[in-house]
Amino acid sequence: MKKIEMSNINKSFFGVKVLHDVSFSVTKGSIHALIGENGAGKSTLMNILGGVYTLDSGIIKIDDKEVTDLTVNKANSLGIAFVHQEINLFNDLLVYENIFINKELTKLGVLNRKEMISKTNDLFKKLGVDMKATDLVADLSTSKKQLLEIAKALFMNADLFILDEPTTALNNEEIENFFKIIRNLRDHGKTFIFISHKMPEIFDLCDEYTVLRNGYLISSGNIKDTTPELVTQQIVGKSYSSQEKIYEDLKKGDVVLEFKNYSGKGFHNINLSIKKGEIIGFTGLQGAGSSELMQTMFGINKSTTGEVIAGGIKITNKPTKQIMKCGVGMVPANRKENSVFESLTILDNYNLASFTITSGKEPFFSPKKEKNEFNHSKSEMLIKCNSSNDLLVSLSGGNQQKVILGRWIKTNASILLLDNPTQGVDVGAKNEIYKLLVRLAKQGKTIIFNTLEIPEIQKCADRCCVFYHGSIEKILERDEINEETVMKYATHANRLEVEHNG
Numbered sequence: 001m002k003k004i005e006m007s008n009i010n011k012s013f014f015g016v017k018v019l020h021d022v023s024f025s026v027t028k029g030s031i032h033a034l035i036g037e038n039g040a041g042k043s044t045l046m047n048i049l050g051g052v053y054t055l056d057s058g059i060i061k062i063d064d065k066e067v068t069d070l071t072v073n074k075a076n077s078l079g080i081a082f083v084h085q086e087i088n089l090f091n092d093l094l095v096y097e098n099i100f101i102n103k104e105l106t107k108l109g110v111l112n113r114k115e116m117i118s119k120t121n122d123l124f125k126k127l128g129v130d131m132k133a134t135d136l137v138a139d140l141s142t143s144k145k146q147l148l149e150i151a152k153a154l155f156m157n158a159d160l161f162i163l164d165e166p167t168t169a170l171n172n173e174e175i176e177n178f179f180k181i182i183r184n185l186r187d188h189g190k191t192f193i194f195i196s197h198k199m200p201e202i203f204d205l206c207d208e209y210t211v212l213r214n215g216y217l218i219s220s221g222n223i224k225d226t227t228p229e230l231v232t233q234q235i236v237g238k239s240y241s242s243q244e245k246i247y248e249d250l251k252k253g254d255v256v257l258e259f260k261n262y263s264g265k266g267f268h269n270i271n272l273s274i275k276k277g278e279i280i281g282f283t284g285l286q287g288a289g290s291s292e293l294m295q296t297m298f299g300i301n302k303s304t305t306g307e308v309i310a311g312g313i314k315i316t317n318k319p320t321k322q323i324m325k326c327g328v329g330m331v332p333a334n335r336k337e338n339s340v341f342e343s344l345t346i347l348d349n350y351n352l353a354s355f356t357i358t359s360g361k362e363p364f365f366s367p368k369k370e371k372n373e374f375n376h377s378k379s380e381m382l383i384k385c386n387s388s389n390d391l392l393v394s395l396s397g398g399n400q401q402k403v404i405l406g407r408w409i410k411t412n413a414s415i416l417l418l419d420n421p422t423q424g425v426d427v428g429a430k431n432e433i434y435k436l437l438v439r440l441a442k443q444g445k446t447i448i449f450n451t452l453e454i455p456e457i458q459k460c461a462d463r464c465c466v467f468y469h470g471s472i473e474k475i476l477e478r479d480e481i482n483e484e485t486v487m488k489y490a491t492h493a494n495r496l497e498v499e500h501n502g
Contacts, residue, residue: 003028009058036212051075081158096120096133171286261306266292281457284467329408347388398425418449
């Protein structure tokens with residue numbers, strides 16, 4: 001039996017058609033992968049199903065009954081829960097308050113906080129989530145915020161869950177536990193639509209799949225009847241090889257970035273020298289310290305001991321604006337909270353960093369010049385947007401990420417810190433970003449990028465720094481970088497190996 005049937009769905013925005021007669025169906029009690037590049041129409045289709053957008057034409061059936069005039073509240077009442085890629089939580093509220101928002105429990109007209117806290121902690125225990133009902137959301141890590149979003153949806157006791165890139169901020173252990181929860185719920189009759197760009201996850205978890213490209217339905221079927229290579233070709237619409245060579249062994253310059261006994265919240269005793277034109281991959285399990293190191297270097301947090309020197313200038317604990325003026329740029333991991341200004345246009349978001357650096361220096365502002373520069377970047381980075389005057393949040397997650405990358409490239413920063421730069425980016429666009437990093441290295445830029453995905457590091461890095469419990473456990477040269485070796489150091493298995501053999 002079909003849980004969802006969407007037939008001949010059409011949708012346009014401002015005269016631009018984004019869905020063309022798309023038909024999409026999901027079997028009840030299955031996990032269905034919805035796949036496609038950024039801008040392929042996945043989010044639009046799901047936003048129609050979730051009641052966020054209205055369709056222009058087409059038919060929607062839920063449990064074999066036609067549904068019209070869908071709204072968010074109506075979709076919720078029909079048992080549809082939408083876990084969006086971007087985290088939507090109230091940071092100044094406690095965890096249980098986020099769980100029960102608009103669903104508060106009362107006793108004699110007074111909020112029953114004790115009952116809500118108890119139910120929240122029971123839910124976390126059932127899910128195997130290490131979180132407390134009374135934690136302040138602002139104090140949670142990005143991965144725990146993502147798990148809280150998922151827990152909120154599960155708490156609704158929905159029948160259909162739309163999961164948009166739900167594992168982006170989760171580590172391997174959290175993903176494994178999350179998949180275990182989904183499989184258990186599926187076996188009890190729940191239905192899932194799983195939006196992801198990660199082929200290993202799709203083929204590990206899902207039963208069915210649908211591929212969209214440029215707003216058209218390309219293919220649909222059972223996962224067991226296809227292959228990752230074939231699906232990837234359908235996504236990008238051309239011959240694709242995961243073995244495409246991107247890395248280039250480029251000539252390096254002098255040392256431009258040095259960490260000397262550098263310590264701070266989440267990391268300690270970092271000693272590392274990086275040369276001009278070098279691409280370094282940081283990795284490790286979630287919370288191993290690599291992300292915290294980058295944030296502290298960029299002035300977001302204060303270091304406690306040691307120093308960091310960029311381009312011969314000591315930037316230890318300088319204000320972020322001063323660090324930017326020293327030629328350092330950063331793309332943080334949590335795009336929504338730390339990079340995207342929702343009320344600003346694409347062009348204004350793109351120009352933010354350069355305007356901050358040149359504030360007070362440039363007497364005149366040329367809208368024409370700024371638009372021309374953005375259009376050049378748009379072409380170079382293959383950013384899909386109608387107008388630079390549209391809001392940045394109108395773009396897909398991957399295209400937002402490209403704009404934010406372009407923001408720092410425009411500043412002509414000589415050192416780029418990229419924390420999970422391909423989050424929410426499709427397989428084709430990921431390769432474009434890898435190629436861009438190599439082009440930037442050719443121009444003499446020094447790049448550090450932090451990622452949990454080892455194949456990303458293999459694509460373009462000269463060296464790989466593996467973090468464990470806040471310190472660099474191992475620095476691997478290019479020919480040593482592989483998933484088995486990285487995980488050995490990331491999990492401390494190398495020490496256990498020595499102890500066992502010792």
